Amino acid sequence: MNKKHKAISGAMAFIVLMGIVSLFSDMTHEGARSILGEYLNLAGASAATIGFVSGIGELCGYSLRLLSGFIADKTKKYWTLVIFGYTLQVLAIPALALIPENGWLLACGLVILERVGKAIKKPAKNTLVSFAASEVGTGKGFAYQEFLDQIGAFLGPVMLFIVVSVKGTGNLFSTYRVCFAILGVPALITIGLVIFSKVKYPNPEIFEKAEESREGFHFRKSFVYYMIAICLFAFGFADFTLITLHAAKTGAFPESALSLLYAAAMAVDAFAALFFGWLYDKIGLRALILSTLCSAFFSAFIFLSGNPWMMAIGIILWGIGMGAQESIMKAAVSGIIPKSMRSTGFGIFETGFGASWFLGSWLLGALYDLDPAYLVAVSVSAQLLAVLFYAVCIKRKKTEI
Numbered sequence: 001m002n003k004k005h006k007a008i009s010g011a012m013a014f015i016v017l018m019g020i021v022s023l024f025s026d027m028t029h030e031g032a033r034s035i036l037g038e039y040l041n042l043a044g045a046s047a048a049t050i051g052f053v054s055g056i057g058e059l060c061g062y063s064l065r066l067l068s069g070f071i072a073d074k075t076k077k078y079w080t081l082v083i084f085g086y087t088l089q090v091l092a093i094p095a096l097a098l099i100p101e102n103g104w105l106l107a108c109g110l111v112i113l114e115r116v117g118k119a120i121k122k123p124a125k126n127t128l129v130s131f132a133a134s135e136v137g138t139g140k141g142f143a144y145q146e147f148l149d150q151i152g153a154f155l156g157p158v159m160l161f162i163v164v165s166v167k168g169t170g171n172l173f174s175t176y177r178v179c180f181a182i183l184g185v186p187a188l189i190t191i192g193l194v195i196f197s198k199v200k201y202p203n204p205e206i207f208e209k210a211e212e213s214r215e216g217f218h219f220r221k222s223f224v225y226y227m228i229a230i231c232l233f234a235f236g237f238a239d240f241t242l243i244t245l246h247a248a249k250t251g252a253f254p255e256s257a258l259s260l261l262y263a264a265a266m267a268v269d270a271f272a273a274l275f276f277g278w279l280y281d282k283i284g285l286r287a288l289i290l291s292t293l294c295s296a297f298f299s300a301f302i303f304l305s306g307n308p309w310m311m312a313i314g315i316i317l318w319g320i321g322m323g324a325q326e327s328i329m330k331a332a333v334s335g336i337i338p339k340s341m342r343s344t345g346f347g348i349f350e351t352g353f354g355a356s357w358f359l360g361s362w363l364l365g366a367l368y369d370l371d372p373a374y375l376v377a378v379s380v381s382a383q384l385l386a387v388l389f390y391a392v393c394i395k396r397k398k399t400e401i
Contacts, residue, residue: 011135011207018129019148021193025090026149027186031156032093035176042173045104053108061115062354069123069347078124079198085121086194089114094184097177123346130334130342134208138331143277146327150270157263208339222397223336227352229389230329233292234353235360236382242365243302250306268319273327280328285394287328292387295321299379303372
């Protein structure tokens with residue numbers, strides 16, 4: 001009993017520690033994201049360039065996860081990839097404070113570099129967390145990660161909102177430079193904590209009991225149906241930039257409050273992750289069906305009305321969907337993919353999800369320009385189809401046990 005209790009306590013301590021790493025990391029890059037578009041514009045980048053660089057950054061960031069996941073499984077150098085990826089990702093942010101006026105080309109390079117750093121560490125980091133999560137409950141483990149992660153995503157934009165309010169907008173380029181410099185503090189804390197985590201827990205693999213057989217990766221039918229479902233979910237899940245655009249166009253919220261809408265969505269995300277992570281450990285993949293049904297109609301509340309209360313309900317539903325995506329969708333991968341090839345599984349998951357979100361966001365943006373009702377129709381249909389494939393995945397998974 002004492003040995004079992006000690007193992008659970010150790011696993012939980014590791015999960016919380018890695019969650020705190022994520023908290024400071026998200027303070028850094030989500031804080032930066034809240035002002036990045038305007039900063040690039042002030043540095044001389046056109047709107048088309050900003051859109052292109054953002055798209056390329058996300059595409060690189062997600063597609064490289066397939067490669068980094070494969071490398072992690074082949075080499076088992078999880079910590080090397082995690083430390084290198086985190087360092088590259090978080091140091092690219094304060095480096096933006098050093099670009100000269102009209103230095104948009106250098107700034108765009110740093111934006112892409114930040115996404116590459118995230119791609120390098122993400123599958124390996126998720127794999128390390130999955131080892132510990134298997135000891136405390138997979139849903140609960142990833143939920144704690146997501147909760148702390150999104151607390152950072154909430155604090156980052158709020159911190160920069162305060163900095164901008166205090167320093168003023170007289171010379172906005174200079175003010176944003178100060179913001180990026182300040183983000184160097186959580187960036188350095190992130191690097192220090194991830195190195196400490198490696199020293200404290202050099203072999204997190206021991207948290208998960210060894211497999212009876214070391215089977216190679218293959219596409220189980222349940223995983224195929226699962227990937228179809230998450231790709232449909234991602235395809236119909238509008239990026240938050242489209243939500244803030246609609247909020248600005250309708251005048252539903254004052255412009256000064258737009259930067260806080262994302263922070264509010266992240267707060268909902270954090271608590272939704274805790275609830276649905278707990279629910280996943282109770283009822284398994286059916287929790288994903290419930291969370292998707294909860295969030296499926298967010299677009300109708302947001303894009304079919306200029307009423308701030310209706311839009312607020314939609315943003316809450318959007319946050320619920322994000323909380324489920326970042327916690328139990330990853331937990332589900334742990335339950336489907338064998339331990340020996342889990343980083344590859346996470347790489348496939350992240351790449352498929354990211355590519356679908358990228359393509360979906362592009363299409364939904366085009367549909368919004370035509371008529372927001374078209375956006376809503378595609379968004380809701382895609383997510384309801386995802387529910388159908390989640391149900392098929394559950395049925396198929398029972399036959400594979």
